[in-house]
Amino acid sequence: MSNQTPLYDKHVVMGAKMVDFGGWDMPLRYGSQIEEHHQVRQDAGMFDVSHMSVVDFTGSRVREMFRKVFANNVDRLKTPGKALYTCMLNEEGGVIDDLIIYYMTEDWFRIVFNASTHDKDLAWVNKYAPDFDVAIIEPPKMAMIAVQGPNARARACEVFDEPLRSAAEALAPFTAVKVEDTFVSRTGYTGEDGFEIILPGSKVNDLWRALYGVGVKPIGLGARDSLRLEAGMNLYGTDMDETISPLEAGLTWTVAWDPEGRDFVGRSALEKSRAKGVENKFVGLILQDKGVLRGHQKVIVNGHETGEITSGGFSPTLEKSIAFARVPVSAGEECKVEIRGKQLDAQIVKLPFVRNGKAVK
Amino acid sequence: MSEVPENLKYAKSHEWVLIDGDTATVGITEHAQDLLGDLVFIELPDVGTTLEAGTECAVVESVKAASDVFCPMSGEVTEVNEDLVDAPETVNSSPYDGGWLFKMTISNAAEANDLFDPETYSGLAADDH
Numbered sequence: 001m002s003n004q005t006p007l008y009d010k011h012v013v014m015g016a017k018m019v020d021f022g023g024w025d026m027p028l029r030y031g032s033q034i035e036e037h038h039q040v041r042q043d044a045g046m047f048d049v050s051h052m053s054v055v056d057f058t059g060s061r062v063r064e065m066f067r068k069v070f071a072n073n074v075d076r077l078k079t080p081g082k083a084l085y086t087c088m089l090n091e092e093g094g095v096i097d098d099l100i101i102y103y104m105t106e107d108w109f110r111i112v113f114n115a116s117t118h119d120k121d122l123a124w125v126n127k128y129a130p131d132f133d134v135a136i137i138e139p140p141k142m143a144m145i146a147v148q149g150p151n152a153r154a155r156a157c158e159v160f161d162e163p164l165r166s167a168a169e170a171l172a173p174f175t176a177v178k179v180e181d182t183f184v185s186r187t188g189y190t191g192e193d194g195f196e197i198i199l200p201g202s203k204v205n206d207l208w209r210a211l212y213g214v215g216v217k218p219i220g221l222g223a224r225d226s227l228r229l230e231a232g233m234n235l236y237g238t239d240m241d242e243t244i245s246p247l248e249a250g251l252t253w254t255v256a257w258d259p260e261g262r263d264f265v266g267r268s269a270l271e272k273s274r275a276k277g278v279e280n281k282f283v284g285l286i287l288q289d290k291g292v293l294r295g296h297q298k299v300i301v302n303g304h305e306t307g308e309i310t311s312g313g314f315s316p317t318l319e320k321s322i323a324f325a326r327v328p329v330s331a332g333e334e335c336k337v338e339i340r341g342k343q344l345d346a347q348i349v350k351l352p353f354v355r356n357g358k359a360v361k
Numbered sequence: 362m363s364e365v366p367e368n369l370k371y372a373k374s375h376e377w378v379l380i381d382g383d384t385a386t387v388g389i390t391e392h393a394q395d396l397l398g399d400l401v402f403i404e405l406p407d408v409g410t411t412l413e414a415g416t417e418c419a420v421v422e423s424v425k426a427a428s429d430v431f432c433p434m435s436g437e438v439t440e441v442n443e444d445l446v447d448a449p450e451t452v453n454s455s456p457y458d459g460g461w462l463f464k465m466t467i468s469n470a471a472e473a474n475d476l477f478d479p480e481t482y483s484g485l486a487a488d489d490h
Contacts, residue, residue, distance in 0.1 A: 017398075032453075033424045034399045222398065222424060290446065292402050292422045314401040314424050321401075340404075340420070 005050035006143045006201035010208055014218055021221055022116025024051040029220035036223035037316040040190055041357045044149035045219035046211050051115035052144055054198055055122070056137045057129075062109045065132035066101065069125065071246060071264055073256035077103035081175040083187055086254055087246045088124065089266025093273065094242040095249065097121050098234065100187060102176045110176075110183070112144075112196075114236045143204035147216060148194035148227075150357060153186070156195050159210040168195065189224065191231025191355050229322060230315050232284065232352025238295060239282075239310040239324055245273060248326055249310075250282030250351065278329065280307065284351045285323040287337065289344040293323035298338040299346075301331035309337065317354045324351070363391040363486060366457055370473055371482035372433040377457065380473055385434055388461040389421065389452060392486040397423040400449040405441040405463055412436060412465065414472050419462055421452065433476055436467040 002025040011018065016027035027048065029036060039045045057065070066074035072086030082103050088096045097117040102110040113121045122136070129136050147156045157165050164179040171177060173193075176185035183198040199207065212218070225235070232250075234240060240249035247255070247270060255270060256262070287293050293312030300306055305328045312323030327335065327348070336343040352360055369377040375393035379386040394400065402422040412418050418432035441463045445451060452460035477485065 028425075029398060032399050226424065290402060291404075292427065294427065314422075 003051065005048055006141075006204050007048045007050060007208055010205065011048065011218075016218070016220060019221065022051065022114070024115055026051060027218070027220040029222045030218050033220065033222040033226070034316045036217070036219045037226050039217050040149045040192060040219055040223065040227055041317060041354070042150070044147060044152040044155045044194075044216045045223070046208065046216045047146040047148070047219050047221075047224055048143075048208075049146050049196070050143040050201070050204065053113040053115060053118045053121065054139060054142050054144065055111050055113060055125075056139060057109045057111065057125075057134055058107055058137065059132065059134040060107050061132040062107065062134050065128055065134050066109065067262055067264065069128050069265055070101070071255045071266060071270075073258075073262060074101060074103070076256065077101065079103075079175075080105055081171075081177055083174045083176055083185060087240075087251055088121070089246070089264070089270075090242055091265060091269065093245045093247075093266040093269030095236070095240045095244060095246060095251075096124055096242060098236050098240070098251070100185075102185060104176070104178065112198075116237060141201040142198055143201040144196060144198045145204065145207060145211070146188055146190075146194065146196045147211060148188045148190040148192045148219075150192060152192065152194035152216070155211065155214045155216050156197070158214050159207070171195075189231075189233055190227040191233070191352060192227075192357065225311075226313055226316060229311060229313055229324070230317055230352065230354035232324075234324070235311055245270060245278075247273060247278045248280045248282060250324070280326045281329045281331070282310075282324060282326055283331065284349040284353055285309065285312070285325050285335065285337065285346040286318070286349055286353070287321040287323075287344060287346050291321060291339050291344055293321045293337060293339075293346070297323075299325045299327055300336040300338065300343065301327050301348075305330065307331070307335075315353060317357075318359055322353050363395060364457070365390070365392075365479045365483045365486065367479050369457070369479065370433070370476035371479065372431065372476055373485065374431045375486075376430060376433045378433040378473075378476065380467070380470075383467055383470070384439070384464060385436065385467045386461050386464050387418075387430075387433060388456055389430060390482070390486070391456045392489075394453050394456045394460075397421060397425065397428060399424045400452050403445045403449045403452065403462070405445065406438045408438050408441060410438045412438065414469075414475075421449075430462065434465070434467050434472045435469050436465040438463050438465050440464040
């Protein structure tokens with residue numbers, strides 16, 4: 001039996017094609033996925049992301065626990081409301097999950113984890129919590145809507161009541177605020193400006209309806225994937241997992257090596273692989289020929305060395321196929337990708353492909 | 362309910378075929394394009410290829426996935442729809458007209474008896490989501 005979000009009936013009424021995603025029955029698309037993609041790049045769209053795990057950490061030593069458990073350094077969070085993207089690693093340096101930490105007060109931090117990793121994430125943090133007297137609470141029956149696009153914040157503020165509206169309007173990028181029972185952050189997974197809004201499930205249908213009323217269109221997981229791909233944002237379970245180090249997943253920037261004395265879980269494994277020399281790099285590919293890059297396709301560099309596409313698809317903004325791939329560090333600017341027995345030409349590029357509606361290349 | 366023209370024959374794997382004497386035109390159904398979503402790439406057979414009924418003859422790739430197209434009848438490919446190379450979305454907007462995939466000379470007209478009539482195919486498509 002699949003989990004359903006409080007917006008399930010809305011999706012069905014709006015004609016969504018539903019798919020299973022990490023044990024949740026979620027909308028794949030309501031109509032044309034490409035139109036939904038452009039809607040977010042050019043105007044404003046909303047995603048039901050209520051399947052994601054919202055978890056609160058309370059106690060006077062949360063920060064101390066997070067210094068131990070996360071590869072990025074929680075001490076980068078100096079101002080209440082500030083957010084930080086990080087990986088949670090195992091002892092071998094593999095990625096258990098990637099997540100966002102919100103620093104609300106010194107004894108309350110909120111984390112949003114991925115949906116499909118919920119059980120193992122909770123088991124992992126609960127293993128460390130007692131040592132730091134940290135309480136881990138999952139607020140029950142919460143829902144979450146991401147509103148994304150160049151007009152997303154303005155539209156969302158139209159439907160917010162005061163004092164939430166002023167608080168949301170004042171948010172700087174990558175910060176959050178909680179007003180009464182609504183938590184709003186200026187974050188997202190599309191490469192566009194916007195908000196992610198966490199609120200009680202009992203209120204989410206009203207918010208969805210109000211946003212729809214001001215022209216924010218519903219967007220499915222299909223466009224969410226092509227948007228994040230263009231934006232150069234990793235997807236857990238596809239681009240990295242427990243067997244892959246952040247150093248080979250394009251996430252080295254999220255590993256805080258300083259201060260040297262901070263002994264976070266996975267640090268010694270990462271240091272060993274760094275000293276030995278990381279074998280692969282994580283790059284973007286743009287297919288030059290016609291076709292579609294997909295996960296697991298073989299990449300050939302320097303004529304004989306091989307890599308692999310981790311996620312790929314069609315970019316509606318570039319009107320070409322794009323992908324992320326893990327390739328040997330020696331790879332230059334060109335490669336071949338094997339699709340159904342044929343070798344097609346692709347260009348190796350830095351990520352992202354698209355930022356704030358515009359092609360970066 | 363998706364459109365199922367009366368003058369065509371249908372395969373279980375959601376291809377349509379228009380038979381005119383010993384030539385046949387092949388495409389995918391309205392229902393198939395709806396299941397696939399926006400098409401972004403189509404790989405067509407080469408002209409001159411001999412195809413056997415029920416075997417893979419083309420690939421249609423949507424934003425979601427690549428899917429094989431199976432040849433509804435046996436024969437030799439005589440013409441492919443070159444317009445789809447640059448405009449694969451034509452299959453979404455016009456699956457029975459501008460979105461045809463290829464034409465062939467059929468080698469065994471009796472194979473048409475193994476295909477579904479419009480009514481049977483409609484029932485099949487309605488049960489399948």
